[in-house]
Amino acid sequence: xxxxxxxxxxxxxxxxxxxxxxxxxxxxxxxxxxxxxxxxxxxxxxxxxxxxxxxxxxxxxxxxxxxxxxxxxxxxxxxxxxxxxxxxxxxxxxxxxxxxxxxxxxxxxxxxxxxxxxxxxxxxxxxxxxxxxxxxxxxxxxxxxxxxxxxxxxxxxxxxxxxxxxxxxxxxxxxxxxxxxxxxxxxxxxxxxxxxxxxxxxxxxxxxxxxxxxxxxxxxxxxxxxxxxxxxxxxxxxxxxxxxxxxxxxxxxxxxxxxxxxxxxxxxxxxxxxxxxxxxxxxxxxxxxxxxxxxxxxxxxxxxxxxxxxxxxxxxxxxxxxxxxxxxxxxxxxxxx
Amino acid sequence: xxxxxxxxxxxxxxxxxxxxxxxxxxxxxxxxxxxxxxxxxxxxxxxxxxxxxxxxxxxxxxxxxxxxxxxxxxxxxxxxxxxxxxxxxxxxxxxxxxxxxxxxxxxxxxxxxxxxxxxxxxxxxxxxxxxxxxxxxxxxxxxxxxxxxxxxxxxxxxxxxxxxxxxxxxxxxxxxxxxxxxxxxxxxxxxxxxxxxxxxxxxxxxxxxxxxxxxxxxxxxxxxxxxxxxxxxxxxxxxxx
Numbered sequence: 001x002x003x004x005x006x007x008x009x010x011x012x013x014x015x016x017x018x019x020x021x022x023x024x025x026x027x028x029x030x031x032x033x034x035x036x037x038x039x040x041x042x043x044x045x046x047x048x049x050x051x052x053x054x055x056x057x058x059x060x061x062x063x064x065x066x067x068x069x070x071x072x073x074x075x076x077x078x079x080x081x082x083x084x085x086x087x088x089x090x091x092x093x094x095x096x097x098x099x100x101x102x103x104x105x106x107x108x109x110x111x112x113x114x115x116x117x118x119x120x121x122x123x124x125x126x127x128x129x130x131x132x133x134x135x136x137x138x139x140x141x142x143x144x145x146x147x148x149x150x151x152x153x154x155x156x157x158x159x160x161x162x163x164x165x166x167x168x169x170x171x172x173x174x175x176x177x178x179x180x181x182x183x184x185x186x187x188x189x190x191x192x193x194x195x196x197x198x199x200x201x202x203x204x205x206x207x208x209x210x211x212x213x214x215x216x217x218x219x220x221x222x223x224x225x226x227x228x229x230x231x232x233x234x235x236x237x238x239x240x241x242x243x244x245x246x247x248x249x250x251x252x253x254x255x256x257x258x259x260x261x262x263x264x265x266x267x268x269x270x271x272x273x274x275x276x277x278x279x280x281x282x283x284x285x286x287x288x289x290x291x292x293x294x295x296x297x298x299x300x301x302x303x304x305x306x307x308x309x310x311x312x313x314x315x316x317x318x319x320x321x322x323x324x325x326x327x328x329x330x331x332x333x334x335x336x337x
Numbered sequence: 338x339x340x341x342x343x344x345x346x347x348x349x350x351x352x353x354x355x356x357x358x359x360x361x362x363x364x365x366x367x368x369x370x371x372x373x374x375x376x377x378x379x380x381x382x383x384x385x386x387x388x389x390x391x392x393x394x395x396x397x398x399x400x401x402x403x404x405x406x407x408x409x410x411x412x413x414x415x416x417x418x419x420x421x422x423x424x425x426x427x428x429x430x431x432x433x434x435x436x437x438x439x440x441x442x443x444x445x446x447x448x449x450x451x452x453x454x455x456x457x458x459x460x461x462x463x464x465x466x467x468x469x470x471x472x473x474x475x476x477x478x479x480x481x482x483x484x485x486x487x488x489x490x491x492x493x494x495x496x497x498x499x500x501x502x503x504x505x506x507x508x509x510x511x512x513x514x515x516x517x518x519x520x521x522x523x524x525x526x527x528x529x530x531x532x533x534x535x536x537x538x539x540x541x542x543x544x545x546x547x548x549x550x551x552x553x554x555x556x557x558x559x560x561x562x563x564x565x566x567x568x569x570x571x572x573x574x575x576x577x578x
Contacts, residue, residue: 021389024401025381026546027483030389126542135481136523138542188350188358230515233479233486235392235399237356257480258392258399267353270404295354296404303405 003068005121005148008101011060015121015140015148018051020129024258030238031131031254034213034277035112036270037174037302038076042116044310045073045093045169047323052120053130055142057113059280062104070096071118071154071322077110077278078176091173093118093313095156109176110278118322119152134213134255154322169316171309174274178283182272183290183298187241189263196223200241200249200266200287208248209281213255216276217248218285223265231261239268251276269295271302344372344423349413352399357412359398369396370476372423374552379419388412393552394477394486434554434576435472438520439561439569440511440533442468446563449499449530453513457492465560467491468532472555473518481525482540483548485556489518502528509535511558520556522548533558536569549574 007013018039019032033039033056040050048054055062057076074081074090081088084100090113096102104113123130123140132139142148190197205218222243236242240252242262251268253276268276269290279285317323345363352358359376361369377393380400387406392399402412442465443450454461473487489496495515503526506512510521512529521527522540540547550556554576561569 021401021403024392024399025377025390025478026548027478027480028547029480030401127545127547133482135525136540136542136547185351185353188352232395232397233477234358234394234397235356237352237399237401239353239355259394259477259479259486264352267356269353270355292351292354292409296408299354299404 003066003070003098003150003153005070005117005150006065006067007063007142007144007146007148008065009061009063010142010144010146011062012058013062013142014056014132015053015123015142016056016131017053017129018131019254020127020131020133022127023129023133024235026127027258028127028133028136029214029255029258031133031213032129033112033114033131034254035076035110035114035274037274037306038112039114039116040306041091041171041309042073042075042114043120044306044313045075045091045171046071046116046118047313047317048116048118048120050306052116053123054114054116054120057104057107057115059107059111061106062113062115063101065101066096066098066150068098068150068153069156070150070152072096072102072115074104074113074115076113077107079107079113080105091171092169095154097156109178111280112277117150118154119150122149122151135257169309169312172305176278178280179286180275180279180283181286181288182275183269183288183295184239184241184266184272185269185290185292185295187264187266190265192225192227192263193223193243193265194226196226197265199223201289203286205249205285205287207279207281207283207285211279211281213253215253215256216251216279218251219248222246222249225263231263233259233261236260236262236264237267239270239273240264241266241268253277270299271295344375344420345369347372347376347416347420349416351409354404354409355402357400357402357409357416359400359416361396366396373398374477375423376416376419379423380416383415383419385412385415388415394479431553433474434550436550436554436556436574437577438511438535438537438556438558438574439565440469440535440558441561441563441566442533444563446566447511447531447533449512450532453492453496453530453532456496457494459493464492464532468513468518469558469560472557475550475552475554475556477552478548479519481521482523483546484519484522485539485548485550487518487556489513489516496530498528499530502526503531506531507534509537509539511535534566535574536566537572537574539574541573549576
């Protein structure tokens with residue numbers, strides 16, 4: 001049964017997914033959920049495809065009301081989650097009844113939370129993705145009173161033991177710290193910075209308030225480019241660290257313009273981009289040098305953990321009769337006849 | 338893009354765990370450009386597992402991939418395979434299309450026209466004449482949103498960027514900087530000198546691809562009067578041939 005979510009307090013929230021991977025060849029940034037691990041986990045916890053549209057809630061409190069019974073999961077930065085006034089767990093599936101209000105309050109420790117709904121929500125698509133693009137003005141930025149269509153309803157799941165959480169799926173949650181360590185590999189232009197490149201690894205940087213989904217600006221001792229030759233515009237990867245001015249280090253994130261003419265000093269690993277997604281203004285960052293094979297191994301270890309979660313979720317959901325897979329309940333009458 | 342006989346050699350550089358930078362660094366700039374665009378075309382057509390796509394510019398190509406599915410090592414091997422294929426078959430030829438772009442120069446449409454004229458020590462009319470004098474090859478698609486990056490007009494001097502970039506430049510802005518020319522498909526901040534504006538819609542987010550041109554196509558500007566601007570309302574940029 002389809003239903004809707006009515007946004008009561010939008011705060012700073014959008015409907016997004018893992019990103020517009022076909023965008024860069026057309027000059028559009030990839031965009032999508034900044035903390036990809038948390039976004040994937042939220043979708044997996046609700047039985048969705050990893051790439052299903054979900055809500056990204058940044059920094060500010062958020063409230064919505066569901067018109068039908070639904071199943072949700074909230075991941076990402078630590079916060080206070082309540083459903084119909086009851087305190088609920090993050091990083092677990094949560095049953096929501098028709099008419100109840102879901103509230104995400106006091107996002108602390110990190111910056112971005114993810115809310116997925118079983119069956120997902122409807123959103124316009126461009127080049128295969130619903131991820132908002134602020135430059136061309138595409139996507140669903142939520143406003144107070146906005147309605148999102150949901151495609152599936154899940155009857156309330158009964159918890160026979162009073163006050164115990166419904167599920168305990170045992171995912172290792174990411175750590176959130178105000179003194180994050182971010183792993184990077186040497187960039188293709190590291191030599192242009194000479195000995196000053198080492199400053200990147202010995203300096204504690206502070207996240208500036210001017211940071212956003214396009215890039216984080218970090219204050220601290222800056223490596224300096226040794227030459228001043230003009231650089232032809234070229235494609236720059238998400239995670240590229242540049243020194244465009246004498247004031248700040250720029251770390252590009254998923255909203256980055258696809259081409260630029262600054263030398264790339266280092267590149268943040270895929271795994272550590274999730275850490276940066278959660279860095280709040282005022283938090284400190286230190287960089288640690290790693291290698292591409294090591295970064296790839298860490299990313300794959302995280303994906304394996306998500307695969308394990310998916311298999312646990314699908315077993316539990318099958319037993320409860322949630323989702324498209326047949327559950328034991330459907331076979332029970334035949335067995336009894 | 339024009340056929341090339343032999344692609345120039347390339348070097349492949351690590352660019353994090355999810356991208357590689359491929360650089361053609363021969364002394365022949367035109368051949369470098371053809372090579373990276375031909376290689377991008379080959380990579381797109383081959384569609385290897387886990388390769389998201391390729392962003393070619395002037396002498397370099399960024400290849401992005403999913404490190405959960407493939408790896409920098411595998412993609413590097415794939416790129417080198419593509420180069421051997423191109424050596425063998427040559428870069429495919431494609432007849433360029435030509436786009437004709439009406440522009441209102443100066444005034445509110447081109448607030449930096451006089452600044453550019455002053456810098457070049459030429460009359461405003463001569464700047465417009467030089468800008469409309471030839472067809473430009475679209476070299477690559479840039480930020481924001483698929484901007485057609487072109488080698489600029491034959492001005493005597495490179496055009497300096499604005500000291501204070503504008504927070505907002507309207508869609509259709511026709512701008513120059515250094516030795517380059519561009520049209521802004523979408524409203525965005527910008528530090529280039531805006532000398533005019535086209536009334537045509539360049540970006541169409543309801544169609545795929547979002548912009549009508551590809552690298553290698555030709556683009557030519559022609560001057561219209563400010564009174565004519567409104568008569569083009571709602572029209573899209575389309576290939577003339």
